[in-house]
């Protein structure tokens with residue numbers, strides 16, 4: 538892997554009331570890495586990324602960013618550097634798509650809060666990359682689930698973040714948009730060294746795009762490592778309790794997973 542440790546979690550535990558959703562999670566996230574967080578429903582993936590991006594505070598344990606406690610970093614500094622694409626769009630007010638994507642520039646604006654030509658150029662570029670330019674004047678509330686997700690991704694990209702957190706951010710997208718957007722994110726990762734931390738349910742896309750995988754189950758990290766070592770049949774069976782076959786694809790050279798269901 539490249540670069541030094543950017544985000545370090547040390548024995549993170551998080552309890553929702555009496556329920557322990559995350560237990561003793563210690564991870565090193567290296568700068569410029571593309572991380573996939575995998576695991577069954579309820580295994581703590583969203584909770585983990587919400588702690589890593591500063592939305593949730595752990596019940597115990599530490600999280601540092603560039604060696605500094607995340608809780609001691611300013612909200613503005615975090616907002617300039619971390620962008621999150623959540624699982625669901627929580628915007629219920631009929632902001633236009635343009636307004637929503639412009640919000641991504643907010644942490645970078647000066648006191649007057651005005652967008653410069655450069656800011657607007659970034660906004661329009663991100664809308665174009667995420668194929669939402671044609672919806673610029675529409676209310677976000679009038680869009681389909683997949684279109685909204687692409688707007689939220691455009692807003693996150695407009696933030697020009699150092700770290701991009703994706704929480705099943707491509708789950709509502711059709712296969713063509715999913716592929717295009719993951720390719721775009723991979724490009725940002727390789728060309729601009731944006732660190733990507735993505736919760737993914739689609740294991741084939743995880744095998745295709747992630748260079749490092751973290752498997753979670755019942756709030757714990759079960760296994761982590763380079764995808765070429767840990768994207769294997771034994772781990773998928775251990776974590777998801779399904780039989781699969783993983784083979785290197787002759788054309789793409791990527792590992793491909795086929796589910797072997799017991800249909801008896």
Ligand SMILES: Nc1ncnc2c1ncn2[C@@H]1O[C@H](COP(=O)(O)OP(=O)(O)OP(=O)(O)O)[C@@H](O)[C@H]1O
Pocket residue numbers: 553556558576577578579580581582583584585
């Ligand atoms: N605000 C909350 N209050 C109480 N329990 C919660 C809360 N948020 C999450 N949980 C519980 O914590 C556990 C972990 O939830 P989390 O959303 O992190 O899982 P996940 O791995 O992201 O799941 P999924 O794949 O279904 O999105 C779940 O059992 C969930 O019910």
